[in-house]
Amino acid sequence: MFNFFSTKTKKYEDIPAGPFHDLMLQPNTVILDVRTAGEFAGGKIRGARNLDIMSSNFINQIKNLPKDKTYLVYCRSGNRSGQACEIMADLGFENLKNLSGGIMRWPFETV
Template identity: 50%
Template structure:
């Protein structure tokens, strides 16, 4: 796992054609908007989060975010323990996101 600034996160994301953006916020937070093309798995689902994450392709690169960067850092740690080798945490999270936003 690596913690990346928004600029670093976007640069790596755009350069990786094997990338997945993962939003780990709550459904209420997601209702405020989502980074385009992100998939949503709420980290507060506990075992449900682990179950859903284990269904993802471990060969892909995951760009993970939450509201401020704490939960997404935890999610990256869990994913690394589950065998995901490339996870990137967005420092500052969605609350500091300056890029495009879409709705689910």
């Protein structure tokens, strides 16, 4: 009747900071920071674009992005960015990478 052990298949990949950093250098990648504007202003990964997942127009902003890019998505801890990846996958995006542990686990430079 109930299968408590089944898990929903993820439509994105959780990756650690090293591979995330390497992918940043590839063409056709877009870095999305889904934290609030205040968090974003406090320090971000170089080249990141801020689209606050808590914003009422988040989905409309996402819908306007090209689907043929690889999206590197992060937040503070990896939870909101995972949610953002799920939303994006449901909208037809296929190349989604979530930064495991978020920016808290980012050992590289922030700006």
